Amino acid sequence: MSVTKSKGERTRQRIVERAADVMSVRGYSATSMADLARETGLEKGSLYNHFDSKEALALAAFEYSVALVGRRFDEALAGQERAIDRLRAIVGVFRSLADAPPLPGGDPVLNMAIESDDAYPALLERAQVAMTSWQKLIGKAAKEGVVSGELRPEVNPRELASIITSTLEGAVMMSKLFRDPIHMRWAVDHLMAYLDSLVVAGRA
Amino acid sequence: MSVTKSKGERTRQRIVERAADVMSVRGYSATSMADLARETGLEKGSLYNHFDSKEALALAAFEYSVALVGRRFDEALAGQERAIDRLRAIVGVFRSLADAPPLPGGDPVLNMAIESDDAYPALLERAQVAMTSWQKLIGKAAKEGVVSGELRPEVNPRELASIITSTLEGAVMMSKLFRDPIHMRWAVDHLMAYLDSLVVAGRA
Numbered sequence: 423m424s425v426t427k428s429k430g431e432r433t434r435q436r437i438v439e440r441a442a443d444v445m446s447v448r449g450y451s452a453t454s455m456a457d458l459a460r461e462t463g464l465e466k467g468s469l470y471n472h473f474d475s476k477e478a479l480a481l482a483a484f485e486y487s488v489a490l491v492g493r494r495f496d497e498a499l500a501g502q503e504r505a506i507d508r509l510r511a512i513v514g515v516f517r518s519l520a521d522a523p524p525l526p527g528g529d530p531v532l533n534m535a536i537e538s539d540d541a542y543p544a545l546l547e548r549a550q551v552a553m554t555s556w557q558k559l560i561g562k563a564a565k566e567g568v569v570s571g572e573l574r575p576e577v578n579p580r581e582l583a584s585i586i587t588s589t590l591e592g593a594v595m596m597s598k599l600f601r602d603p604i605h606m607r608w609a610v611d612h613l614m615a616y617l618d619s620l621v622v623a624g625r626a
Numbered sequence: 627m628s629v630t631k632s633k634g635e636r637t638r639q640r641i642v643e644r645a646a647d648v649m650s651v652r653g654y655s656a657t658s659m660a661d662l663a664r665e666t667g668l669e670k671g672s673l674y675n676h677f678d679s680k681e682a683l684a685l686a687a688f689e690y691s692v693a694l695v696g697r698r699f700d701e702a703l704a705g706q707e708r709a710i711d712r713l714r715a716i717v718g719v720f721r722s723l724a725d726a727p728p729l730p731g732g733d734p735v736l737n738m739a740i741e742s743d744d745a746y747p748a749l750l751e752r753a754q755v756a757m758t759s760w761q762k763l764i765g766k767a768a769k770e771g772v773v774s775g776e777l778r779p780e781v782n783p784r785e786l787a788s789i790i791t792s793t794l795e796g797a798v799m800m801s802k803l804f805r806d807p808i809h810m811r812w813a814v815d816h817l818m819a820y821l822d823s824l825v826v827a828g829r830a
Contacts, residue, residue, distance in 0.1 A: 448655075449653065449656070449741060451653060451655070451656035452653070452656055532740065532799060535802065535803035536736065536737060536740040536741070536802070537656075537740070537741065546803075549803060550803060550804065553804075581812045584797075584808070584809045584812045584813070585813060585816045588792075588793055588796030588797040588799070588800050588809060588812075589789070589792055589793045589796055589813075590792075590796065591796035592791065592793055592794065592795040592796030592797070592799070593788075593792040593796070595736060595740060595792070595796070595799075596739075596757075596788060596791060596792050596795070598739065598740070599739040599750075599754060600754065604788070605788045605792060608785045608788045608789055608792075609789060609792045609793075612789045612820075616816075616820075
């Protein structure tokens with residue numbers, strides 16, 4: 423197996439990356455294959471050589487976007503052993519996401535969750551899968567924290583994951599709406615203080 | 627002046643109400659005038675008799691949607707004199723919005739904030755105006771609470787308004803994504819407890 427990508431693979435990758443940027447700003451349904459042809463400088467036929475449909479391309483762009491954001495979390499979590507530190511690292515990533523977003527249109531899962539409806543079941547399903555895996559990342563750390571005695575025993579891991587996610591995703595929206603990262607900073611500070619309040623005395 | 631609406635005004639109103647429902651689910655940019663003609667059972671020409679452009683119709687549908695949601699807040703705030711009770715009422719409205727949404731696609735401001743980008747400056751501006759007025763409603767109650775001594779003096783009204791909004795709007799998104807109002811219930815419970823923590827002892 424060769425480690426270098428073929429020309430076709432490189433073209434495909436270039437289409438996916440450009441589509442991820444464009445669709446992140448403009449939305450999946452509002453972006454046409456003609457838009458993407460113009461943005462990539464390719465013929466529409468060339469796009470269809472790589473993707474059977476706009477939906478197939480949208481899915482590939484979404485998966486790429488989710489992986490791009492996921493890498494930030496992997497980096498932040500590397501070397502964090504204690505559950506409470508993992509939770510703080512997850513929340514803290516959003517500070518950097520607000521200051522230096524990996525995609526121009528913000529969080530792909532949030533965008534997809536808002537945009538997708540019953541007309542795009544495949545896209546909706548992928549957004550649910552991505553959000554569920556993110557919920558599990560937080561829930562698992564919370565559960566470990568309860569088991570290890572770092573977090574108070576009444577902490578409900580699923581509930582904590584939901585509250586953290588709601589607060590941060592809402593702050594992504596607010597920062598995007600007002601073009602002002604202050605909303606994310608306030609949300610992160612609030613959650614850090616909330617996490618502190620869940621830590622068993624002497625385990626911070 | 628007659629209090630009954632002319633046929634033209636009734637038709638206009640019917641278009642706006644139907645457009646608000648459809649665009650709330652499908653998005654403003656993904657909904658075409660042809661879609662709205664089909665949904666209202668009118669000719670496209672008839673839509674253009676009432677609205678110069680899809681953007682003009684989208685703006686009218688957005689204003690109507692914001693007013694529809696705003697009425698829930700007016701009802702909840704009626705008779706609430708103390709600042710802390712006003713804050714609790716505002717947060718509590720979201721429970722009923724999750725259980726019985728006034729629009730099928732959820733919060734119009736959230737949808738507009740996510741969907742609108744530099745391609746739709748007028749829509750983005752309206753979303754900012756609507757969100758700012760909502761922030762002021764919360765911020766004003768918080769400020770009154772600090773002045774009256776109900777809330778702790780270190781409470782920052784703008785920050786509190788931002789945290790409440792982020793948490794609730796994020797929970798709207800989560801409940802919509804998973805078709806499960808539990809996320810909204812957790813968010814509301816979390817914020818009610820947070821508000822309790824800001825109340826000066828003896829003033830709850």
